Amino acid sequence: MNKKYWAILLIVFVCSCNSGPDKRQTSSSADSIASAPQSSKEEQQLLSYWDDVDFRDTTSVRNPDIGEQQFVDFIAMLPKVSDAVAATAIQSMLKKAEVEEVSFRYYIEKYRHYLYNPNSPMHKEAYYKPVLDYLVRSPKVSDVDKVRYSTLLKLVTQNQVGSVAANFRYLNAKGGYNRLHEGKGNYKLLVFYDPTCSHCAAVLHDLRNSDTVNTFIQKELLEVRAICAVPDRELWKGYQGSIPKNWTNGLDEKGEIIAKSLYNIQAFPTIYLLDKENRVLVKDEPFESILAYLLRKITPVS
Numbered sequence: 001m002n003k004k005y006w007a008i009l010l011i012v013f014v015c016s017c018n019s020g021p022d023k024r025q026t027s028s029s030a031d032s033i034a035s036a037p038q039s040s041k042e043e044q045q046l047l048s049y050w051d052d053v054d055f056r057d058t059t060s061v062r063n064p065d066i067g068e069q070q071f072v073d074f075i076a077m078l079p080k081v082s083d084a085v086a087a088t089a090i091q092s093m094l095k096k097a098e099v100e101e102v103s104f105r106y107y108i109e110k111y112r113h114y115l116y117n118p119n120s121p122m123h124k125e126a127y128y129k130p131v132l133d134y135l136v137r138s139p140k141v142s143d144v145d146k147v148r149y150s151t152l153l154k155l156v157t158q159n160q161v162g163s164v165a166a167n168f169r170y171l172n173a174k175g176g177y178n179r180l181h182e183g184k185g186n187y188k189l190l191v192f193y194d195p196t197c198s199h200c201a202a203v204l205h206d207l208r209n210s211d212t213v214n215t216f217i218q219k220e221l222l223e224v225r226a227i228c229a230v231p232d233r234e235l236w237k238g239y240q241g242s243i244p245k246n247w248t249n250g251l252d253e254k255g256e257i258i259a260k261s262l263y264n265i266q267a268f269p270t271i272y273l274l275d276k277e278n279r280v281l282v283k284d285e286p287f288e289s290i291l292a293y294l295l296r297k298i299t300p301v302s
Contacts (some may be wrong), residue, residue: 022068039107042080046089049074050096050128055103062106063241071110078127085228087130094131108135116156118284125156125264125283135161155264165190166262170227172242178250181278187216187294188274192229192257195239197268200228203287204269208244212291217246221298224248229265231255 053070054060061067074093078086090111097104108131114120115128132153135141141149159165167181172212177248180190191207193200206215207224216222224247236251257263263270264284273282273290282290 043085044092046077046081050093055097056100058100058102058199062105075114079266084124086127090130091134094134104140158264159280159283162281164278165274165278165280168257168262171253174247182242183223186276187222189222189224190272190274191226192265193226193269194230194268195228195235200269206287229257
């Protein structure tokens with residue numbers, strides 16, 4: 001994969017933010033157009049993005065500098081609009097692509113690669129869900145593939161943003177048992193990890209050394225629940241020295257989180273941010289994104 005696509009996506013997604021709508025001016029129609037909310041213009045641009053694309057031109061579609069670049073630019077626009085508008089734009093695009101099976105299959109794979117691949121910096125299930133919603137209903141998708149997409153859709157719809165996170169029991173470092181929904185903090189940072197995962201070690205190091213996270217913990221605004229999702233007690237015990245004392249270190253002793261698909265863990269670490277009602281605020285996004293969310297929501301106390 002050409003690295004420039006990852007770079008373009010990462011820069012745009014990180015820098016994108018939702019701005020509030022401007023007040024409408026009513027003095028004249030010209031003033032109304034000039035002062036139209038920026039989001040409205042971005043929505044129109046997104047929804048019409050594929051209007052002039054010839055999906056029957058499979059040579060251009062499969063050309064990384066044309067078809068894939070167009071797709072990358074489209075994906076980069078999604079954070080600028082609401083999830084509902086993004087879903088409409090995605091499904092409208094898939095409908096257009098159905099005119100040519102080669103193009104349709106090509107873009108189905110690109111959606112999976114960019115939005116569902118855990119190694120993609122733009123991995124975001126909220127955008128991949130409307131893709132799956134469309135595919136399970138599309139007459140261009142075989143019954144066999146629909147079964148596969150339906151299974152995947154069930155995983156993606158688990159623990160969605162706004163829903164109550166699945167509760168589970170875990171063994172704590174003192175030998176007792178707790179459940180996820182216990183606790184009194186305003187926010188819970190739920191981190192599923194594997195002691196043998198080098199990337200987990202790097203992310204946990206960043207978390208452990210984050211002044212912001214430590215301040216929030218000290219002020220009892222945030223709890224960190226680090227849960228070893230690998231049911232190996234000896235491995236977990238040997239790793240306890242890597243988990244800070246001001247975190248909760250737990251073990252999924254029976255491996256039920258993965259075995260029962262309580263959470264869709266594609267790779268480690270997988271991180272969720274929950275509120276005090278255990279509702280999902282941020283799902284499976286990089287630590288930097290979650291930290292940015294916390295900084296917007298919590299006023300640090302000096």
